[in-house]
Amino acid sequence: MRIELTGVFVDNQDKALKFYTEILGFQPKHDIPVGAFRWLTVVSPENPDGAELLLEPNDNPASSTFQQAIFEQGIPATMFGVDDIQAEFNRLKELGVEFFMEPTEMEMVTIAIFNDTCGNLIQIAQMNET
Numbered sequence: 001m002r003i004e005l006t007g008v009f010v011d012n013q014d015k016a017l018k019f020y021t022e023i024l025g026f027q028p029k030h031d032i033p034v035g036a037f038r039w040l041t042v043v044s045p046e047n048p049d050g051a052e053l054l055l056e057p058n059d060n061p062a063s064s065t066f067q068q069a070i071f072e073q074g075i076p077a078t079m080f081g082v083d084d085i086q087a088e089f090n091r092l093k094e095l096g097v098e099f100f101m102e103p104t105e106m107e108m109v110t111i112a113i114f115n116d117t118c119g120n121l122i123q124i125a126q127m128n129e130t
Helices: 013-023 061-072 085-094
Strands: 005-010 027-034 037-043 052-057 078-081 099-106 109-115 121-127
Touching: 005 013, 005 061, 013 027, 013 037, 013 052, 085 099, 085 109, 085 121
Parallel strands: 005 052, 078 121
Antiparallel strands: 027 037, 037 052, 099 109, 109 121
């Protein structure tokens, strides 16, 4: 068994695609019209045939309520791994990304949390050497 697809709810698919590709550096994988929305996924350029991230519209009242609630509680919608969290933090800050938590060491991992501009907090993490 393997993870093929995971997703985050977004308040605007076009804005999300721009942020996740132009700012975070992911690559578009699928962009298929589905009624008023799209089956819109991105992948890591480091593993273009790996797991896809679905940029899921939050048009459903349940999804928008959930998204807003976890955002307000400071809970990240998902986490991405990075090799050098300080370098990634600096790169994203230069691009204007708003961080809610700067890189913070927590025993075996260092994490940072930022706003994806689409209704989510996203966590990045670097495993610390033991």
